[in-house]
Amino acid sequence: MSLSTVPPGPRGHFLLGSLPEVRRDVLAFLSACAREYGDVVRYRIPGAAAYLINHPDLIENVLVHQYRHFVKGRIYRATRQALGNGLLTSDGETWQRQRLLVQPAFHHERITAYADHAVTETEQLVGRWNDGDTIDIHAEMKRLTLQVAAKSLFGASLSTETQTVETAMRVVLEQFNARMNTALLIPEKIPTRGNLRLQSAVRLLESTVHKIIEERRAGNLDRGDLLSMLLNARDESGNPLSERELRDEVLTLIIAGHDTTALALSWSFYLLARNPAIEATLREELQTALGGRPPSTEDLPRLHYAEMVIKESLRLYPTAWGISRVATNDLEIGGYTVPSGASIVMSQWVMQRDPRYFESPLEFRPGRWETEQAKSLPRFAYFPFGGGPRRCIGHAFAWMEAILVLAAILPRVRFTLLADHPVEAVPSFTLYPRHGIKMAVTKQ
Numbered sequence: 001m002s003l004s005t006v007p008p009g010p011r012g013h014f015l016l017g018s019l020p021e022v023r024r025d026v027l028a029f030l031s032a033c034a035r036e037y038g039d040v041v042r043y044r045i046p047g048a049a050a051y052l053i054n055h056p057d058l059i060e061n062v063l064v065h066q067y068r069h070f071v072k073g074r075i076y077r078a079t080r081q082a083l084g085n086g087l088l089t090s091d092g093e094t095w096q097r098q099r100l101l102v103q104p105a106f107h108h109e110r111i112t113a114y115a116d117h118a119v120t121e122t123e124q125l126v127g128r129w130n131d132g133d134t135i136d137i138h139a140e141m142k143r144l145t146l147q148v149a150a151k152s153l154f155g156a157s158l159s160t161e162t163q164t165v166e167t168a169m170r171v172v173l174e175q176f177n178a179r180m181n182t183a184l185l186i187p188e189k190i191p192t193r194g195n196l197r198l199q200s201a202v203r204l205l206e207s208t209v210h211k212i213i214e215e216r217r218a219g220n221l222d223r224g225d226l227l228s229m230l231l232n233a234r235d236e237s238g239n240p241l242s243e244r245e246l247r248d249e250v251l252t253l254i255i256a257g258h259d260t261t262a263l264a265l266s267w268s269f270y271l272l273a274r275n276p277a278i279e280a281t282l283r284e285e286l287q288t289a290l291g292g293r294p295p296s297t298e299d300l301p302r303l304h305y306a307e308m309v310i311k312e313s314l315r316l317y318p319t320a321w322g323i324s325r326v327a328t329n330d331l332e333i334g335g336y337t338v339p340s341g342a343s344i345v346m347s348q349w350v351m352q353r354d355p356r357y358f359e360s361p362l363e364f365r366p367g368r369w370e371t372e373q374a375k376s377l378p379r380f381a382y383f384p385f386g387g388g389p390r391r392c393i394g395h396a397f398a399w400m401e402a403i404l405v406l407a408a409i410l411p412r413v414r415f416t417l418l419a420d421h422p423v424e425a426v427p428s429f430t431l432y433p434r435h436g437i438k439m440a441v442t443k444q
Helices: 019-037 056-065 092-106 108-113 115-128 137-154 162-180 193-219 226-232 243-274 276-290 297-302 304-316 366-370 395-409
Strands: 040-045 048-053 070-072 134-136 323-327 331-333 336-338 343-346 413-417 425-427 431-433 438-443
Touching: 019 040, 019 048, 019 425, 048 056, 056 331, 056 343, 092 108, 092 226, 092 243, 108 115, 108 395, 115 137, 115 395, 134 137, 137 162, 137 193, 137 226, 137 243, 137 395, 162 193, 162 243, 193 226, 193 243, 226 243, 243 276, 243 304, 243 395, 243 413, 243 431, 276 297, 276 304, 276 395, 297 304, 297 395, 304 366, 304 395
Parallel strands: 048 343
Antiparallel strands: 040 048, 070 323, 134 438, 323 343, 331 336, 413 438, 425 431
């Protein structure tokens, strides 16, 4: 079969290509491309051609079968000033070495042990809310999951640094977003206002990371958690991780270890508040399964509807709204020749709202996951945590934490969305609510 070299796609501006549309609303642009041009779409951005892949089999081919022919895309390279060359941003042998070091911390027995931290911290958070309070549920979930990640993975408390860390993270995400939406990446060493803000935020995050590491070293304790594993790790020559390597891994896992779960919970509470019948069904399950007591990992098999709520929330509002890779050599995708250096884009936002695979795709329907259609879904019609060897290493931790936090909060609190508060999903490094999600609290 002879391959065509150019898939269909938007013509775009003669100089800027499709960059104006991408900057205006990347989710709408990608969705429109998929509807109009099909499973493989080519569009131009300055300096590169991009190929949007919109079929589960083709996505599986890229992420699983041919993953060795790709490296991380531009969005990940733009994060390296903050995250360094940790597990999220590295490639090749460096990534493989890091994955082997970190993987044991996410074995089933260990993540089960993390559950107590999640429930305890949630109980304390709910205790601080008063009847009639107005809260930003996204801000509250970020603080909660940051503390859970710090305690579970590193045995550290960030109670006094939470606000500082969150402020620094917000600056980092804002700068990531700005770098993603520009035609020309300004070198990080040039002292622009954005680069200076980013450098200041990174220094704050680094100081927190160094504090965690030094406190553990001073105590000289092996607690069996991830930080102990990293401090005791040795390569084939018997050398420990360098200070930079330790910094990159700890910082990466603090950020990635809380942001995904915080957003999954935030969007879940938002969708439940908009769908009271679904919320009522969930409350019935929690009352039957828990009888008013806090949840534990032993309850997870009985929290089936809670799991479906989280699953459906991640379908409609995937934390990772898109994945990008760069081809390292010419290859074939969907009958087309994709040249070396081309960007490959796969969007959870697009695929998980595709009517070919999800009936009434824009509706929040947790019960859909019990249908025969859902049970026969192609593997990559739904992939909120990515897939293949580079699937999110903490996906099982995130699932467990999200279900337990949901189950710990909902029996004690009812949330009501503020009618005049706008809720807008913004595709930055993750899919976050631009203005937060303001809720009124009613204690049960």
